[in-house]
Amino acid sequence: MTKKTLQILTTLLIAPLPTLVAGTKSKETKTVVETPKAPFITGDLGVAVVSEYVSRGVVNENQGAIVQPYLDLYFNMYEGSGFLNKIQLNFGLWSSIHSNRTGATPTTSLGSWYEFDWMPGISFTFAKDFNFTFTYLDFDFVSGGGRAGNLNFNLAYDDSKLLGAWAVHPHVTVLKSVIGNPVGIAGANQGWYYEVGIAPAHTFGPVTLTVPLTVGLGDNKFYGGKTFGYFAAGVNAAVPLSFIPATYGKWTLTSGATYYNQSSTAAAASAPALTGAGHTRWVFSGQVGTTF
Numbered sequence: 001m002t003k004k005t006l007q008i009l010t011t012l013l014i015a016p017l018p019t020l021v022a023g024t025k026s027k028e029t030k031t032v033v034e035t036p037k038a039p040f041i042t043g044d045l046g047v048a049v050v051s052e053y054v055s056r057g058v059v060n061e062n063q064g065a066i067v068q069p070y071l072d073l074y075f076n077m078y079e080g081s082g083f084l085n086k087i088q089l090n091f092g093l094w095s096s097i098h099s100n101r102t103g104a105t106p107t108t109s110l111g112s113w114y115e116f117d118w119m120p121g122i123s124f125t126f127a128k129d130f131n132f133t134f135t136y137l138d139f140d141f142v143s144g145g146g147r148a149g150n151l152n153f154n155l156a157y158d159d160s161k162l163l164g165a166w167a168v169h170p171h172v173t174v175l176k177s178v179i180g181n182p183v184g185i186a187g188a189n190q191g192w193y194y195e196v197g198i199a200p201a202h203t204f205g206p207v208t209l210t211v212p213l214t215v216g217l218g219d220n221k222f223y224g225g226k227t228f229g230y231f232a233a234g235v236n237a238a239v240p241l242s243f244i245p246a247t248y249g250k251w252t253l254t255s256g257a258t259y260y261n262q263s264s265t266a267a268a269a270s271a272p273a274l275t276g277a278g279h280t281r282w283v284f285s286g287q288v289g290t291t292f
Contacts, residue, residue: 043073046289053096053114054283056193057216057230057262058183059270061114062281064100070289086125090135093118104143113142121152129158137175139182149179168198183222183269191222193229210236212258224265234258241288249290258283 047069052062071093078087096115104111121135132155139148156171173195175182182193197214216229223229236256244251262279 038076038079040076041073042076042292043071044289044291045069045071046287048285048287048289051284052281053098054258054260054281056183056195057232057260057266059262059267059281060096061098061100061102063102064098066099067097068095069097070094084124084126085128086123088123088125090121090123090133091119092121092135098143101143103141105145108143111143114144116140116142129161131156131158137182139180147180148177148182150182151176151178165202166200168200170196170198172196177222183266192219193222194218206239206242208238210238212236223263224269226263226265228263229266230263231261232258249292251288251290254285254287254289256285256287258285 047067050066050068053060053066053068073091075089075091076086077089079085094115094117095113097112098114099112101111103114117137117139119135119137121133123131123133125131133153135152135154137148137150137152139150141147153174154171155173156169158167158169160167160169173193175193175195177191177193194217195214196217197212199210199212201208201210203209212232212234214232216232217223217227218229219227234256236254238252238254241251241253260281260283262281264279267279
């Protein structure tokens with residue numbers, strides 16, 4: 001082999017090495033970015049103060065201080081991109097604590113603890129914008145004794161993609177009374193309650209305004225022979241408490257006012273001390289809460 005031939009062979013063998021080395025290095029240093037998964041447990045908690053406690057058009061208390069703490073937990077069981085997008089197990093706790101002790105049994109040591117509710121349920125998000133929730137609502141009237149159990153079905157539609165800033169977020173609720181009397185109306189046992197509502201909202205700087213409108217209806221048992229139960233229209237203003245570190249959750253301060261127009265049976269079913277209070281009323285509220 002001549003010296004010239006040896007030089008040609010050496011050039012052909014060594015020349016590709018930088019390309020091979022560069023390619024190997026590039027492959028080894030490639031960064032893989034993983035999509036973060038949603039947390040398994042989310043929730044919200046807080047406390048509200050209201051001027052009157054109104055439940056499905058019936059006034060349970062309008063005297064003294066009324067404080068209503070709450071806690072909700074959501075367990076994400078499934079997420080997918082098909083027709084069914086999410087399945088959640090839900091569990092909620094809610095209480096109403098009254099300084100006036102209306103309706104309390106004279107001998108009870110828990111006269112201010114008017115009501116304690118626990119609410120297990122399951123929700124399904126489908127077609128991306130629809131949510132169906134089934135909840136068992138158990139109302140325990142601590143200070144006065146008694147209990148009410150209800151099956152609650154709620155269908156909500158997020159119409160933000162369809163209407164944008166004009167979205168109204170409609171919902172339909174059906175409640176079936178199965179234990180006790182959920183509204184204090186004689187004969188409401190085993191009755192059906194129906195609710196339709198919207199809640200358009202818009203943000204102005206840091207403030208989000210929501211205008212919920214609700215109509216409550218019932219069968220001939222739920223509202224004592226009347227179909228119409230009440231109409232409610234309100235306005236709520238929510239402001240984020242951004243000075244609280246994000247590690248403690250997203251805190252919000254909300255204040256609101258709601259106008260109620262009750263049917264005669266809903267007004268008559270109000271607490272005994274409220275008889276003759278009329279069919280129209282304003283309820284004012286303030287709430288501080290966090291989501292996590």
